[in-house]
Amino acid sequence: MRVLLSTYGTRGDVEPLVALAVQLRALGAEVRMCTPPDEEFADRLAGLGIPAVPVGPPIRALMGGPTPPSAAELSRYRTELLDAQFDVLPSAADGCDALVAAGLAQIAARSVAEAAGIGYVYVTYSAVNLPSPHHAPPPRPGWAEPADVGNETRWDLDARLVDAQFREPLNGHRAALGLAPVTNVRDHVYSDRPWLAADPVLGPWPDGQDLQVVQTGAWTTVDERPLPAELVAFLAAGPPPVYVGFGSISPAPGIARWAVEVSRANGYRVLVSRGWADLDLVDGQDDCFAIGDVNHQRLFRELAAVIHHGGAGTTQTAARAGVPQVVVPLRVADNPYWAGQVAALEVGAALDGSTATYESLTTAFETALAPETRERAKTLGAEIRTDGAAAAAHLLLHTLR
Structure with missing residues (x-):
């Protein structure tokens, strides 16, 4: 054939x-x-x-x-x-x-x-x-x-x-x-x-x-790639961080920076995925680390939360890892749909990227990191095929x- x-x-x-x-x-x-x-x-x-x-x-x-x-x-x-x-x-x-x-x-x-x-x-x-x-x-x-x-x-x-x-x-x-x-x-x-x-x-x-x-x-597919040594060292140096990444999409103005600030304000370290937008949000502090293309299947299991654009693959990988999600999509393709699914299943929170503010992102972050949301995300992860x-x-x- x-x-x-x-x-x-x-x-x-x-x-x-x-x-x-x-x-x-x-x-x-x-x-x-x-x-x-x-x-x-x-x-x-x-x-x-x-x-x-x-x-x-x-x-x-x-x-x-x-x-x-x-x-x-x-x-x-x-x-x-x-x-x-x-x-x-x-x-x-x-x-x-x-x-x-x-x-x-x-x-x-x-x-x-x-x-x-x-x-x-x-x-x-x-x-x-x-x-x-x-x-x-x-x-x-x-x-x-x-x-x-x-x-x-x-x-x-x-x-x-x-x-x-x-x-x-x-x-x-x-x-x-x-x-x-x-x-x-x-x-x-x-x-x-x-x-x-x-x-x-x-x-x-x-x-x-x-x-x-x-x-x-x-x-x-099963991704067998090891995580880069520098990333492994960052993960081991403190509690689970928050991932901020938007894949091939350029996020709405302010969203990526706010995501880093909100994570820090709530006591979390941050991983910034550069993506196709080549995000440059690392300011020299040791609580923020930038990454390129890495094995998300391995990485997401080590995180406190994933803030992303709502791509089908990212949503699936985060759900399989049992990690809470904050989805901030632009109105592009299926991104708003996956944001809605995350919110409907109560395994995270969703915002409209074009209307999101620092305050609304803070509220969404707090919802996603609540203990009951974490538990639902973990339960869902075990059900993903x-x-x-x-x-x-x-x-x-x-x-x-």
């Missing part, structure tokens, strides 16, 4: 597919992956011996500019990415038995699979990305969010916005492949049986939905056979 895995996004988009790739290869399948051309992804896949196929512009350059891209720039990026996928995916899928596409950015994937006559699976990492009357669509950069309307109306508008961006160019490419046009691009990409790679306790799919969703559990990628790999190969 040969499988092509394809995504476009940050590390949080790529790593779950890496986990699936590892499990598929353990079952004897051959795997190749389409990712952004960033060096860190190429190095990651090369280290595992997984053939990498670069598609689209570097994501770090897109995410890391001094200002967010404008709506017009995002529209151009999306169209260019669609064209790039149709240029690259057909040859990448040559000889494959299935194509697994992660994320709505994979507009071309189903058409490529259809033209090649191979299996197609769409996967998302958060329930909020799939249409349901129980939640609104996630915020999509560059597209307006309607106010004072119900969830079903919001999802209808979401479909129209996706169509306005993609239907004409998608159908142009489909015609060139001899395929019939599609009328609803979003639902076409999702298919009638999407997969949800999220933990059923932490991020369940609501019961009683029309959409037939296959929830496999989150796709994760770790077999999602293995289950998905078995299911995929069983389906193909």
